[in-house]
Amino acid sequence: EICACLVGSEMCIRDRVKIDNIVFRHTDYIYYLGLITVILLFTITCFAGLIGSGRICPTKEETATALILAGMIIISCVPLYNNVIYLGHDSRFHLDRIEGIKEGLLSGQFPVSIYPLINSGYGYATPLFYGDAFLYIPAVMRLMGFTLQFSFKAFIFMINAFSVIAFYFCVKKITCNRKYGLLGAFLFIFSTYHFSDTYGRASIGEITAWGFFSLIVVGLWNIYTMDVDDKRYSHQWIVPMIGYTGVIESHIISTELVAMATVLTCLVLFKRTFKLKRFLNLLKTASASIAVNMYFILPFLDSMKNENVVITKWKDIDCAMQANGIHLADLFRVDIPQMFLEVRFFREVYTGLGIAFGLGLLVIIYVFIRYRQKAVKNKPFIFFSSMAVFFTALCLTIFPWDGIISFLQNFMAGTRINQLTLYAANALANIQWPYRFLTIATVFFAIAIVFAISMLENRKVKYTVTSVIAFMLLGQYIWSSIGLMTTKDVVHLNSITRNDTEYANDIGMMEYYPMVGDTLTSINLNEQNCKTIFVDVSDYKKEYTNIYLHASNSSGAEGLIELPLFYYRGYVVENLTTHQLAQAEAGAIKNVSFKVPVGEYDYKIYYNGINYWYIGYYASLASVILLVFYTIYIFYNRNIDKKEK
Secondary structure (H helix, E strand, C coil): CHHHHHHHCHHHHHCCCCCCCCCCCCCCHHHHHHHHHHHHHHHHHHHHHHHHHCCCCCCHHHHHHHHHHHHHHHHHCHHHCCCCEECCCCHHHHHHHHHHHHHHHHCCCCCCCCECCCCCCCCECHHHHCCCHHHHHHHHHHHHCCCHHHHHHHHHHHHHHHHHHHHHHHHHHHHCCHHHHHHHHHHHHCCHHHHHHHHHCCCHHHHHHHHHHHHHHHHHHHHHHCCCCCHHHHHCCHHHHHHHHHHHCCCHHHHHHHHHHHHHHHHHCHHHHCCHHHHHHHHHHHHHHHHHCHHHHHHHHHHHHHCCEHHHHHHHCCCCCHHHCECHHHCCCCCCHHHHHCCCCCCCCCCCCHHHHHHHHHHHHHHHHHCHHHHHHCHHHHHHHHHHHHHHHCCECCCCHHHHHHHHHHCCCCCHHHHHHHHHHHHHHHHCCHHHHHHHHHHHHHHHHHHHHHCCCCHHHHHHHHHHHHHHHHHHHHHHHHHHHHHCCEECCCCCCCCCHHHHCCCCCCCCCEEECCEECCCCCCCCCCEEECCEEEEEEEECCEEEEEEEECCCCCEEEEEEEECCCCEEEEECCCCEEEECEECCCCEEEEEECCEEEEEEEEECCCCCHHHHHHHHHHHHHHHHHHHHHHHHHHHHHHHHC
16 A cells, blocks of 8 residues: 555655554455355355256256356446446445444444544444445455455445346246346346446445345235235235345435335325235335334434434525436437546436437337237236336426425425425435436336337347347447446555545535534544543543543543544443443534543543434344244245145
């Protein structure tokens, strides 16, 4: 890293550099790399042995399907196969989150609520407002000794792999056709917005949540289409619950979008929704999703209500989101690599459905006109097509988002009802960019296009249309990849420290930054020493968010110590001399502070969260344990039924 700094900066080359010290830390990287390699080889050997012995007999079609899916995964990750990271809009923020979780775990937090790394070591409470359960995967890889760059890329690879496989099984289940499952997965993973979201915007939270959309779709499909008297029907809530959990733990804004899509689906299908057994399954899905994620939901809701940070003051911010939508003319246009050279904020990458999905829309319209009677009777085709068009419309600049938000803000002003409509207005304003609805629209469009192609009666026409759409989609992906890899800013990053302010202090729109009243805290992040009144401090030591010190107060009056930590509720002051615990207080400029009585004391200050949050922690743990036992019970009964048959 020192060499990279010397080579990459002209100032460092010209001037003399003084290195105070170099610290070498031993990691078990080689050990873990060898262990992972052995496990993979053992798994492959066992699988090959089972095939060779005849215990597993994959058909040619199954083998071909597996190879095609593997090919999709490998090709979709082409921008990852090099020794740099292409810096998207949110790359620094998510790299910070990974490193923040790693350091949070080292500080003794679990689950991690404060990232010690961010803001020059003052900490940042992103996890209280933004689910990060899946980022523990790359964070644990960091603890194992893998570089930040490798861990980040490996995680994106895992997301793409999961997304392809999950969408394949989703579409296969809906259409009852393996080939259409492959087509659906292809349309999804190579969709223009998926590329933009993954590599251009680097919205890691959003693409992680996006991968779980397919579980929600197939789960709700089973609930709405399966015979309610089927023995298996009572546990159809498990798959959508896993989907909702994945979204909640990945991206809070995607949770809003999915909630909107789910409510709309229930209303559109209201005749089916309110049948008793089906409604009970939907209630099970919602209840289990809340219970499993209570460890995040409870601190989130509590923090949204009681923390004085930027995001909780969002109602005071004039957010004109309509202008951030997509122009109708840009919705299906061809993307070109030169777009990456533009400097307009959030317009360096193309945000739209792309020309291939435009052709898909023409196929949908053609099928509806050419096979009108057949199309009208195909209710899934009508449903997915209508939802695709609706959620695409929400992305456009012509959709009156500003008017809706303004109406909700001013509806029955001064009444309790207005307080509720204000919450709704704030939730909509929090979406920020309407093109986020493309995540929902892409899923519905991909499935609708598959249905449209399946309804084409001429086989030659069907294969021609499929080939043209696939060629255009893959061509657009390659075209965009070239633009990305030839024009985007790059970085080679092994780790981040609090001194790497370009990265460690990149906190996006400062949503979780502490506020004093209605203004941002004026804390100077370069100030790394504690401040005192009537107190002498010695043996001061700071490790992550943990601070140890000896305080001596001989003034005869109560003293005060202010620490270089942002104040978020949950910091604890432990008096190691008297063995007493107390909650830290917020200083005048929103840093952690506490009072010191007359005398000499040893203190430890650390983050412990709020006591009643542990209700959520234990509720989630109990829910997961019950879910595991329930799943085992289901498979046990299923095996018994198979033996009886």
